[in-house]
Amino acid sequence: DQQVKQNSPSLSVQEGRISILNCDYTNSMFDYFLWYKKYPAEGPTFLISISSIKDKNEDGRFTVFLNKSAKHLSLHIVPSQPGDSAVYFCAAPLTNAGGTSYGKLTFGQGTILTVHP
């Protein structure tokens, strides 16, 4: 059962506009979330993260918003650039019964972002 879901397989945006990538989760115990970006023929690279004690984290053009009551997070890219075209994954750490994670991440299916010049 997938605990992190990205329901939009793709998103197309004009250069300079805002890109909004969405992610929903089902496990209310998740307390940390990450976004990764993946270019073709490369592995995913870490982009930005957010702890559940916050509802917003910003890093340059990238901002992640967390709505715990809705179990929803979103990644905003402003302004979007053609070089942002990639697959974006949201992820959350899984923990065992004792609350230990050991680095286990569960990923969403990914959203393909295309930014047109």
Place this chain on the structure above:
Amino acid sequence: ETGVTQTPRHLVMGMTNKKSLKCEQHLGHNAMYWYKQSAKKPLELMFVYNFKEQTENNSVPSRFSPECPNSSHLFLHLHTLQPEDSALYLCASSPPGLGLHTQYFGPGTRLTVL
């Protein structure tokens, strides 16, 4: 030298072959991971190693056999695979402690099983 390297980048093998995937990280990390990404599916965690000890086996079939001789190297030995095992296999590493979830990925090995 890039952070996490994987060889080979592409591999085609028959169902009776035995092959190995190699991963090497130059970041001084202590945790290493194998992931599988099949077409139109999320990344699936296969194995986790912390300080050379396997801490997670995510119900992976025994035809996949990991080996971690030291904190910098990770192997995935493959034998008698099935066509449905064709996928992108990604290796990752991460530092200990609070950085455990910020994982650094290699470029992956594209595996095709005939």
